[in-house]
Amino acid sequence: MKKEDTNITDHLIKLEDNLDLYLGQKAGIARTHNSLAYVKYLLGSNEEALTNLKKSVERTKDCYGDNCDERLIVTYGNFAWLHFHMKQYAECKSYLDKLKEIKEQKQPVSTFDVHPHVIGEKAWALFKFSRKYYNRAIECFRKALELEPERGEWNAGYAIVLCRIETKCTSPEDSSAIQQLRRAIETNPDNDELKLLLALKLAEFKLFDEAEDLVERALDKSPDSPYVIRYVGKYMRNYGQSVDRSIGLLKRALEVTPNSGFIHHQLALCYKKKKQEFCSLSDSQKFLQLCISHLEKAITLKSGFIFAMTDLAFLYGEDGQIERADEVFQTALSTAEDKTEDRQAVYLHYGGFQEYRKKCETMAVNYYMKCLKMAPDTRYGIKSAMNLRKIADKHLSKNVNDTWALGILEIIEQVKGGNQSTSENCVHLLESTCNEE
Known part of the structure; x- marks a missing residue:
């Protein structure tokens, strides 16, 4: 795994937070210490890397007893690898000898050349390290399950990784994530995080009865787990009846993990919803400032948090801080780089900022078009097309022959119809109009 494929500082903070989030889950803590060891190695802190590997062994033995050599294959391999890079060849050989003993004691369990624990841990390592490795992680998890x-x-x-990548399903039966979550809960009946992920997926299809039952069961069983609390808070905000309950739960989680950018972001979204519920100027302003405060904290803790950045930029605009909002949007664009989903999100929100805060429709159209052109069938592409149609329809309601508005509708059809060369010409024309203005 390459350092340039992740934000190494953010990744380090996330792993350190995981040590608190896992609480009594010793297996998860052992895996996290293994990942921390690799990150420390990348940062040149070899002694700290060794310390984390030793802690991984301790947690594994605490969890499974002394007869757990197969579960230590990866950790022993990491020890050998790290000692080799530190030019400590005697220590390296001692761990290689341990691996040899384990291999001789255990006959291969399949036709695969690799031990199932190795391929499974490889899947977790890829999944945790970078979004760029999700497809590789899926491949490894499938092999491990074979x-x-x-x-x-x-x-x-x-x-969990299927939940992260699944975007478009017409029904719960079509959702690979839902099917696998059900299977995962069967094999992990005490894992309340899985129950909440399933609840959130079911709620997308308005299957609220089963979803709410899963939420209540998870919260009753694990009322102090930050992982559980943060997902219950998200469910309450999105689908429940009480934003206040969601805020209370998330504040509890924040007491355990004060450096979680995710929880600060969720709290900001809760306060944003509260702001929309109140009509008085003083209440609205109070909740706006709470939103901004938690979003600023979120992007400080997690510098590459694109969705928190776009939310913050939009709220800066609402607060009248137009120049500051522009700066954050530009930073978000440079941070998103070649990540299609992240960049689309920035284009969509920046278009909204141009339309509603800067009152510049042509620039709004410019960014909506950029979003649409990147991937028209994603949720961001679909939303951009809706916004573009709304702008065009507004102009056509005043003049049915408005060529600019008709041009927007033509581009939408051409992009969604796959006529790329023609649509690119039309987009260039619109962009030149925006630049002139």
Whole structure:
């Protein structure tokens, strides 16, 4: 895994937060210490890397007892690898000898050349390190499940990564994530995080009865787990009846993990919803400032948090801080780089900022078009097309022959119809209009 494929500082903070989030889950803590060791190595802190590997061994033995050599294959391999890079060849050889002993004691369990625990841990490592590695992680989880179909760890990891990448489904039956979450819960009946992920997915299809039952069961069983609290808070905000309850839960989670950018972002979204519920200027302003405060904290803790950045920029605009909002949007664009989903999100929100805060329709159209052109069938592409149609329809209601508005509608049809060369010419014409203005 390459350092340039992730924001290494943000990744380090996230892993350190995980040590608190996992609480009594020793297996998860052991895996996190392994990942921390690799990050420390990348940062040139070899002694700290060794310390984390030792802690990984301790947690694994605490969890599974002394007879857990197979679960230590990856950690022993990491020890050998790290000692080799530190030119400590005697220590390297001692760990290689341990691996040899384990291999001789355990006959291969399948035709695969790699041990199932190795391929499963590889899947988790890829998944945790970078979004760029999600497809590779999926491939590894599938291989691990071919070897050990009943193994809860591999079923859980596979379900979680499917949740991260799944975007467009017409029904719960079409959702691979929902099917795998159900399978993962069967093999991990005590994992309340999986129940909440399933609840959030079911709620997308308005299956609220089952979803709310899962939420209540998870919260009753794990009322102090930050992982559970943050997902319950998200569910309450999006689908529940009480934003105040969501805020209370998230504040509890923040007491355990004060450096979680995710929880600060969720709190900001809750206060944003509260702001929309109140009509008085003083209440609205109070909740606006709370939103801004938590979003500023979120992007400080997690510098590459694109969605928090776009939310913050938009709220800066609402607060009258137009120049500051522009700066954050530009930073978000440079941070998103070649990540299609992130860049689309920035284009969509920047278009809204241009339309509603700067009152510049042509620039708004420019950014909506950029978003649409990148990927018309994603949620951001679809939303951009809706915004573009709304602008065009407004002009056509005043003049049915408005060529600019008709041009916008033509581009939408051409982009969605796949006529790329023609649509690119039209987009260039619109962009030149925006630049002239």
